[in-house]
Structure formats: C-alpha cells, structure tokens
Amino acid sequence: MALRILVTGSSRGIGKSIVGALAAHDVIGHSSSNGDAGRIACDLSQPGAAERLWSEAIARFGRIDVLVNNAGIFEAAPIDQDHSGWVAAWERTMRINLTASAELCRLALLHFRQHDGGRIVNVASRAAYRGDSPLHWHYAASKAGMIGMTKTIARGYAGEGILAFAVCPGFTMTGMAEDYVASRGGDKLLADIPLGRVATSDEVAETVRWLAVDAPPSATGAVIDVNGASYVR
Numbered sequence: 001m002a003l004r005i006l007v008t009g010s011s012r013g014i015g016k017s018i019v020g021a022l023a024a025h026d027v028i029g030h031s032s033s034n035g036d037a038g039r040i041a042c043d044l045s046q047p048g049a050a051e052r053l054w055s056e057a058i059a060r061f062g063r064i065d066v067l068v069n070n071a072g073i074f075e076a077a078p079i080d081q082d083h084s085g086w087v088a089a090w091e092r093t094m095r096i097n098l099t100a101s102a103e104l105c106r107l108a109l110l111h112f113r114q115h116d117g118g119r120i121v122n123v124a125s126r127a128a129y130r131g132d133s134p135l136h137w138h139y140a141a142s143k144a145g146m147i148g149m150t151k152t153i154a155r156g157y158a159g160e161g162i163l164a165f166a167v168c169p170g171f172t173m174t175g176m177a178e179d180y181v182a183s184r185g186g187d188k189l190l191a192d193i194p195l196g197r198v199a200t201s202d203e204v205a206e207t208v209r210w211l212a213v214d215a216p217p218s219a220t221g222a223v224i225d226v227n228g229a230s231y232v233r
Contacts, residue, residue: 002026004061005212008053008104009071010039013174014123017205018070022212028057030071044071044096050103054111063115066212067108069101069146070123076135090138097142102149109153109162117161121211122150123204124223126170130231143168147223154221163220165211170227171198195228 003025009015010029019027029039030053040060042053057064073096077089105120112118127136128143146166153164171189190196204226211224225231 003065003213004028004063005066005068006030006054006057006061006064006104007068007070008044008101014169014172014201014204015070017201018068018208021202021205021209025213026061028060032071044100045092047095050100051107054104054107058111064108064111064118065115066119066121067104068121068123068208068212069104070208071100072097072123072142074136074139077138078135079137093138094142094145097139098145098149101146105149105153105164109157112157112162113160117163119212120150120153120162120164121208122146122164122166123208124150124166124168126168126225126227126231128168129233150223151221158217158220161217163215163217165215165220166223167204167207167211168223168225168227169199169204170225170230172204172226173198173200193228193230195230197228199226199228 005022005025005027007015007018007022007027008030010019011031011034015029019029031039031041032043033041040053040056042049044050073093075089075093077086079086101122108118108120124146125143127140128147132140150164150166153162170193207224207226225233
C-alpha cells in the first residue's frame with residue numbers, strides 16, 4: 001500500500017533524490033519558493049511557516065504517514081563579524097534547521113496519534129557528532145539538536161506506534177564531482193574519507209527510504225551514518 005509522505009527541502013540535492021527513492025509512494029514535497037502540484041512553497045525561515053506547510057500537506061493528502069525533515073541551510077557565520085550579524089545568522093540557521101523541524105515533528109506526532117502511528121525521518125549531519133568548521137558552529141549545533149530530538153521522540157512515543165529515525169550524511173555529492181571535491185579541499189577532503197569518495201545523494205536517499213518504509217519498528221531511535229567512515233561512533 002502506498003504511503004503518504006511529506007518531504008521538506010525536496011527541490012534539489014538530497015531532497016530531490018529522496019523524492020525519487022520514494023517514487024512508489026504518494027509524496028508531497030516542499031520548496032522554499034517554488035510550488036506546484038507535487039510541491040508546496042513555504043519559507044521555513046518565517047515563524048508560522050511550518051504549521052502552514054503541515055496544514056497544506058494534510059489538505060492535499062487527508063493524512064500523512066511519514067514525515068521526512070530534510071530542509072536545511074549551511075551558511076557561514078565568521079566569529080569576527082559584527083555581533084548582531086552573527087546572532088542573526090545563528091537564529092536563521094536554528095529556525096530553519098531545528099525549530100521548523102521540531103514544529104513539524106510535533107504536528108506529525110499529534111496527527112499520528114489519531115491514525116495508529118507513523119514515522120519520522122530526520123536528515124541530520126556528521127557535524128552533529130564531529131562538529132564542523134569555525135564558520136559553522138550554528139550548523140553543527142542545529143544538527144546535534146536534531147539528533148537529540150529524534151532520540152527523545154523515539155523513546156517517548158514508541159508505545160504509540162510512532163517511530164523516529166535519523167540519518168547523518170558527511171560530505172555528499174549533489175553536483176559535478178570534480179567541482180564539488182575541489183571546492184571542499186580536493187585531495188585533502190578525500191584523504192579524510194576511508195572509502196575514498198564522498199557519498200552520493202542517492203545513497204543518502206536510499207537510507208532515508210529504508211527508514212521511512214522498511215526499517216523494523218525495533219530500530220526506532222537509530223541514527224545511521226552515511227559518510228564513508230570519515231567519522232565512526
């Protein structure tokens with residue numbers, strides 16, 4: 001039976017691959033600006049946007065079985081910029097990466113309670129455990145918060161048939177391979193990945209698909225790394 005799935009951040013990169021991996025199901029995507037029959041336009045940096053997105057998805061589908069929180073930003077915030085600018089960058093990243101995801105998780109939980117359960121898959125990052133560059137404190141913190149939230153949901157609501165999982169990609173190929181690797185340190189980047197290459201968006205998407213559709217209930221709370229062993233726990 002086809003599941004009804006909401007995927008945030010679905011217009012490109014990992015999100016677009018996730019939609020493709022879930023093609024056997026009924027998927028409604030999300031974009032920050034461009035909406036159409038298969039995607040809802042909603043700017044998650046704005047207060048109240050997550051609730052509007054959820055309401056529109058319910059209006060279109062009547063019911064949601066799986067929520068995939070993939071939307072996120074990765075914007076630099078140098079510590080030597082002016083203080084108000086640094087705080088604004090922190091708050092924008094937290095709003096999109098963590099707060100909007102938390103709002104959607106809460107709305108999904110309340111909905112799932114009325115429909116015999118459901119699943120949440122949160123796309124976090126290797127940075128949640130390993131940290132990130134000095135320009136991206138806020139990004140690492142937002143993804144660590146997502147992991148803590150996922151585990152809390154899994155522990156708190158498994159008895160109600162509500163399952164929660166997370167995926168932690170490292171560097172992920174979303175465009176031309178040579179340009180991507182060069183922009184992130186070239187051979188130095190690859191030397192830090194025992195597999196010898198960065199992950200593909202399709203690899204991350206397949207992991208999300210498995211958690212959203214096939215993972216056994218006893219796996220709830222699991223966090224799966226997709227980083228070529230560049231960070232192991």
